[in-house]
Amino acid sequence: MIGPQIFIALPLGxxxxxxxxxxxxxxxxxxxxxxxxxxxxLFTLLVAGENTTYYxxxxxxxxxxVLVLDGFSWFLLLVINLIAFMSTLFSVSYMEKxxxxxxxxxxLFLLMVAGMNGVVLTGDLFNLFVFLEISVISAYALVxxxxxxxxxxxxxxxxxxxxxxxxxxxxxxxxxxxxxGTVNMAQLAQFIRGDGFNNLIAFSFILLVVGFLIKAAxxxxxxxxxxxxxxxxxxxxxxxxxxxxxxxxVYTIVRITFNVFGFNPMIxxxxxxxxxxxxxxxxxxxxxxxxxxxxxxYHTISQIGYIFVGFGLGTPLGIIGGLFHLLNHSIFKxxxxxxxxxxxxxxxxxxxNKMGNLIKKMxxxxxxxxxxxxxxxxxxxxxxxxxxxxxxxxxxxxGRPVIALWAVIGSILTLSSFSKVQKYAFxxxxxxxxxEKWSDYKEVPFLMRISMVSLSILCVATAFFVYNWTExxxxxxxxxxxxxVLPYINKILGS
Amino acid sequence: xIYYLCFLVFLIGVYGALCKKNIVKIILxxxxxxxxxxxFIVLVGYRKGGIAPIMNKSMSLSEFVxxxxxxxxxxxxxxxxxxxxxxxxxxxxxxxxxxxxxGTFDITEMKKLRG
Numbered sequence: 382m383i384g385p386q387i388f389i390a391l392p393l394g395x396x397x398x399x400x401x402x403x404x405x406x407x408x409x410x411x412x413x414x415x416x417x418x419x420x421x422x423l424f425t426l427l428v429a430g431e432n433t434t435y436y437x438x439x440x441x442x443x444x445x446x447v448l449v450l451d452g453f454s455w456f457l458l459l460v461i462n463l464i465a466f467m468s469t470l471f472s473v474s475y476m477e478k479x480x481x482x483x484x485x486x487x488x489l490f491l492l493m494v495a496g497m498n499g500v501v502l503t504g505d506l507f508n509l510f511v512f513l514e515i516s517v518i519s520a521y522a523l524v525x526x527x528x529x530x531x532x533x534x535x536x537x538x539x540x541x542x543x544x545x546x547x548x549x550x551x552x553x554x555x556x557x558x559x560x561x562g563t564v565n566m567a568q569l570a571q572f573i574r575g576d577g578f579n580n581l582i583a584f585s586f587i588l589l590v591v592g593f594l595i596k597a598a599x600x601x602x603x604x605x606x607x608x609x610x611x612x613x614x615x616x617x618x619x620x621x622x623x624x625x626x627x628x629x630x631v632y633t634i635v636r637i638t639f640n641v642f643g644f645n646p647m648i649x650x651x652x653x654x655x656x657x658x659x660x661x662x663x664x665x666x667x668x669x670x671x672x673x674x675x676x677x678x679y680h681t682i683s684q685i686g687y688i689f690v691g692f693g694l695g696t697p698l699g700i701i702g703g704l705f706h707l708l709n710h711s712i713f714k715x716x717x718x719x720x721x722x723x724x725x726x727x728x729x730x731x732x733x734n735k736m737g738n739l740i741k742k743m744x745x746x747x748x749x750x751x752x753x754x755x756x757x758x759x760x761x762x763x764x765x766x767x768x769x770x771x772x773x774x775x776x777x778x779x780g781r782p783v784i785a786l787w788a789v790i791g792s793i794l795t796l797s798s799f800s801k802v803q804k805y806a807f808x809x810x811x812x813x814x815x816x817e818k819w820s821d822y823k824e825v826p827f828l829m830r831i832s833m834v835s836l837s838i839l840c841v842a843t844a845f846f847v848y849n850w851t852e853x854x855x856x857x858x859x860x861x862x863x864x865x866v867l868p869y870i871n872k873i874l875g876s
Numbered sequence: 877x878i879y880y881l882c883f884l885v886f887l888i889g890v891y892g893a894l895c896k897k898n899i900v901k902i903i904l905x906x907x908x909x910x911x912x913x914x915x916f917i918v919l920v921g922y923r924k925g926g927i928a929p930i931m932n933k934s935m936s937l938s939e940f941v942x943x944x945x946x947x948x949x950x951x952x953x954x955x956x957x958x959x960x961x962x963x964x965x966x967x968x969x970x971x972x973x974x975x976x977x978x979g980t981f982d983i984t985e986m987k988k989l990r991g
Contacts, residue, residue, distance in 0.1 A: 507952055507955075510956075511955060511959070514959045514962075514963075518959075518962055518963060518966060521966060521970075522966060525970055525973075528973060529977075530974075530977040530978065530986075530988055531988045533970055533973050533974050533977060534974065534986050534988060536970055537899070537967070537970050537971070537974060540963065540966065540967050540970065541893060541902060541906065544893075544906050544909075544910075544963055544967075545890070545893060545894075545906070545909070548886075548906075548909045548910060548913050551913050551917075551956060552886065552913050552916065555913060555916050555917040555920060555949075555952075558917070558920060558948075558949065558952070559920035562946075
């Protein structure tokens with residue numbers, strides 16, 4: 382019997398245990414970091430389909446903090462812990478060569494995982510803020526991990542934007558507490574249902590939404606992301622783009638709109654317009670990039686836009702598309718970042734102009750990055766195609782063909798941007814291609830290959846979810862979101 | 877009324893964080909925002925002439941409820957102050973490292989990240 386508390390307690394405990402032990406034992410951070418994330422993934426798979434609540438300190442819900450494990454939380458737990466395991470696997474050789482302090486890296490990494498697991502599990506708004514801060518503070522530190530001028534600059538930018546967004550969220554929570562005298566999400570939902578949507582609730586809702594939109598890097602608030610994500614170590618970029626943006630931004634905003642404030646057409650429009658805007662702006666800015674990781678970071682903005690459009694449609698099919706794309710994006714984007722990391726590991730550069738012909742020297746990296754590129758551009762039979770298809774069909778069915786058209790255009794631009802990557806780095810060569818350096822390149826170490834190959838296999842495997850989407854693992858999640866506020870209240874507070 | 881003043885301080889903090897060019901001033905702006913929010917939350921639980929939320933035997937329950945201040949916001953603010961301290965120390969550490977790299981606190985001169 383595994384309760385939801387283990388997902389927070391295990392990485393949090395290990396995050397403090399690793400620095401204590403590993404001054405003497407040099408091998409300890411690698412081994413314990415990997416074992417911890419593997420155990421978390423295992424536990425996540427073991428609790429599949431469970432529907433439990435856990436009262437912290439045994440205080441019943443309106444008074445104490447409650448951890449809720451339902452389908453939606455489980456889905457996010459799966460994404461977080463899967464990508465975390467793949468990233469730690471990749472980190473073993475990568476951090477050895479390019480960075481120095483492994484124990485600090487793993488400690489911060491596990492702290493961040495603990496924070497995100499807390500964010501997706503908690504049923505208490507203030508507790509959500511605390512876990513959010515735990516995860517983003519360690520993310521700030523990891524972005525500036527290399528301590529070079531660029532990394533520090535990106536980290537400072539991220540801290541400023543992140544702190545502003547956190548304070549917006551805290552202000553919103555303060556107003557809600559002042560109005561209703563509770564921060565329990567289910568009880569808040571009950572009171573908001575009773576009161577209707579008056580001005581004060583609308584004000585706090587706007588503060589919360591703006592805060593979470595900054596965390597999700599949706600377009601008017603996206604400026605920090607293309608600096609912060611490429612500056613981190615590559616496995617960390619995979620975590621940031623693949624998971625942190627979703628757990629801290631998308632999950633929180635979807636949870637509070639669908640289960641606390643209640644979904645309505647106004648919110649739907651906010652989601653759709655910001656979604657389409659970031660879809661287009663992200664991909665257009667990505668077209669002109671020559672820094673491999675920066676290009677990927679701009680694509681993150683664009684793909685988060687797709688996820689927002691999916692949720693914003695509000696129909697069951699749209700939500701399926703959004704969730705499916707969330708899973709797929711975390712898989713192929715972390716695959717691409719790990720691929721970029723491998724290229725950086727061998728060539729020592731992120732500039733596409735200086736790369737070339739890597740397919741002959743690094744076949745595993747090249748083919749897994751190719752699979753990632755095909756997935757993100759929406760080429761069948763890979764997973765990205767199916768989720769984008771579902772979102773486009775859902776948009777047409779919901780009577781919004783213009784949005785479907787934008788989604789198609791965005792997908793085509795993504796394809797063109799990634800064909801540039803393939804041409805410069807892997808199949809053709811860049812303008813400043815150096816043949817002498819090229820002859821020394823070789824394939825990256827075994828563990829890095831393992832994590833990239835397994836993510837590539839997942840890119841194909843998750844595509845099969847599409848065949849039984851009405852019965853499949855996504856179904857229970859969709860029910861939680863489409864049922865709206867009332868079942869959520871009943872589940873936590875009892876009817 | 878006093879809530880509006882809190883919001884005013886918050887907005888001054890936002891101005892400082894977004895419009896100033898000196899890193900130290902940006903940090904001060906962020907901290908001003910932080911304090912405004914903390915002040916707001918603690919004011920939410922305040923009651924004029926209220927007593928500390930400790931119940932002694934001479935007091936009836938209804939008297940206690942009508943007189944005492946709300947203790948929960950104080951716990952929130954305590955948590956949020958600690959979080960703020962964490963962010964502040966990290967920001968100052970990054971600012972010192974930035975000064976080592978660039979030799980200035982002016983953010984307009986830190987532009988290695990472009991595009």
